Amino acid sequence: MKEEMIEPAPRGAQHYPIRVIETDKMLLTTQEVSDLTGIPAATLNAWRCRKQGPRYVKFPRGVFYRPSTLKKYFESCEVRTVDM
Template identity: 40%
Template sequence: MLKVTEAAERLGLSISTLNKWRCFGTGPRFVKMGSAVFYRAEDLDAFVAAQVRTSTWAGANDNVPGKREAA
């Protein structure tokens, strides 16, 4: 299991981004034990695989971490 700092480094993201995604429930799956948060490598890989697109237009609004629906 990876600590938040290790997961952020692996994904090339900031720790803050992962923290925000956890709050919104939009990022990769994570494991919480008490107050400690960890990420499994397979969950990070699955999250990255789910972000693959063939165009900047196709599905541009699907699976966007932190995206909010229009009211």
Template identity: 45%
Template structure:
């Protein structure tokens, strides 16, 4: 088997522990999410649970978009405090 192909494919697949270390998500949380059918997509080969890096990145982007707060450029301070944001 070509080593370049093997190296590429193994870097695209991460174990639960590798995901935990790379993305700072506790192993127990990843296991719980998998049991509840939550979190990033994963699959099993034998007893080993694997995650595709591409699926992890997509899931993280979705989480970021769904929970992003702040980052506004400016706040209108001319309006009275209780009137700000009122339609």
């Protein structure tokens, strides 16, 4: 597995250090995303209810996230600094 550290700053949300791990899995559960990112599952659930946060896929058996969509979402939240 390849690890990449990025730090998102979603508008109106707490700041969480994020560790996105590239995986061969096509879809991740809410709990897997929580485990990988440190963002509580309850926060991900609340974001979905408010139509915020990363895009997701909804099936009758649950909600799932594509790793590629998560990476794009967190990259879009990056804040440019003087050092970068």
